Amino acid sequence: MTWALWESYMLPGIWITVQVTVYSAALAAAVAFAVGIMRTSELWIVRFLSGAYFEVFRGASALVFMFWLFFALPIAFGWQLVPLWAGVLALGLTYGAYGSEVVRGALAAVSPAQREAGIALSFTRRQRLRRIELPQAWPEMIPPFNNLSIELLKGTALVSVISVADMTFAANLIRFTTNESAPVYTLLLAMYFVLAFVITRGMRLLERKAKAGIGQAPPPRGGLLGGLRARTAAADPVTGTAAVAGGDK
Template identity: 50%
Template sequence: MDFLIERLPIYLDGAWVTIQLTAGGLALAFVLALFFGILGTRPEWLPRAVATTYVEVFRGVSALVLMFWMAYALPVLTGYQLDGRFAAIIAVGLNIGAYGAEVVRGAIKAVPKAQFEATVALDMTWFQRMRLVILPQAWAQMLPTFGNLSIELMKATAVSYLIGVADISAIAERMRQATGETVLAFSGALILYFLIAQVLIFGVRLLERRANHRLGRVPPGGRGILGLLRPPALTTSGGAK
C-alpha cells in the first residue's frame, strides 16, 4: 500500500492522460458513429455504400495496428509527424466509431415504422424527422451499447504507451522497471482503469435514465443515486412495469 501511496501523483498524471485519450476518442467516435450510422439508413445506394465501406474497413482493422500506422506510417507518406496522443485518439475513434455506426443504424431501424409515417403525414422535413422524432427514440436504445463501447475504447487506449504516450500503462511499466515491484506496479494500473470505467458506467446510466424519462418511460428503482447503480429496463408500452 505504501508503494502506491508514495507514487500516487505519478499514477494520477498517467490517469489524466488516459482520461484525455478517452474523452477525445469518445468525441470522435460519437461524431463518426452518428454520421455514418444515419448515412447507413438512407434509401439511396451511394450513402449506404459509403457508410458500409467505413464500417467494414475500420471495424476489421486492429486498433493497435491503426495506432502504429498513424504514428509511424502516416509521417512516411505525408512528411507530417502526429503527436502520439493525437494519433491514439484518431486510431481508437475511427475503430470504435465503426462499431458505433452499426449501433446507430440498428437503433434508427428499430424505431416503429408508424413513427416514420406520422412524420411524413405531418409534412416534416428529413432533418425535422430525425431531430424531433426518430433520434430521441433511437437515442435511448443506443445508450446501453454506447456504454459498453465507451469502456472498450478506454481499455483500447492502454496500448498507446507503445507509441510513446505516457498513460497509465506507461507509468505502470516505468514503475515496474524502476522498482522491480511487478505486482504492485500493475495493481495500481488495474485500480485506476477500474475507477475510470465505473465513472463511465455511471455517466451512461444517468444518460439512459434521462432519455427514458423524456420518453415517458419510468425506470424501476426511482430517481436517486441507488437507482442509477442498476441498469434501467426499457418498456414498450410507454409506462412503468
C-alpha cells in the same frame, strides 16, 4: 511504491488516460452518428460509402492503425502526428465504426408507423430524424454506448506503445524502477475499474434522464443495492413478502 513515484508518474498518467478517453469518445460519437445516419440514407451511394467505412474499420486492428498513423503516415505523406493525437484518431475512428452500427440499429428499431406519421405531416428527412426518430432511438443507444465507452477506456492502454505517458506507460516505468510487478499492476487494474465504474454510473444517469424525457419508465438501478430496492418495491404491502410470478409456489 512511494508517494514520489505516484506523484511523478501515476497521477499525470491518470490525467493522460482521461484525456485520451474523452477526446477519443467525442470523435467516436461524432463518427458513430454521422456514419450510422448515413447508413440509413435513401441514396445507395451514401449507404455504400458509409458501409465500406464500417466494414474497413471494424475489420482493422486499432493497434495496427495506430502504428500506421504514427510511423507510416509521415513516410507516405510527410505528416507527423503528435503521439497523443495519433492514438486519439486511431481509437476514435475505430470505435466510431462500432458505434455506427449501434446508431443504425436503434434507428431501424423505431416503429415504421412513426416514420409514416412524419411523412404524412410533410416532414423532410432531416425533420423526421430530429423530431421523431432520434429522440426515440437515443435511449436505446445508451446501454451499448456504455459498453463501447468502457472498451474504449481499456483500449487507451494501446497508446502506451507509441510513447504516450498514460497509466499503463507510467505503471511500466514504476515497475522498471521498483522491480515490483504485483503491486503496480494490481493498482493499475483497480484504477481502470474505478474509471470504468464512473463511466457506467454516468451513463446510467443519462439513460434514466433520456427515458424520462420520452415518457418511458427508467431502467432499474443496477448492483446489489439496486436489486434490494427493486425487491422491496415489489414486496406485498401487507405481508412484506416479495410477490412471485405465476402464483404461489
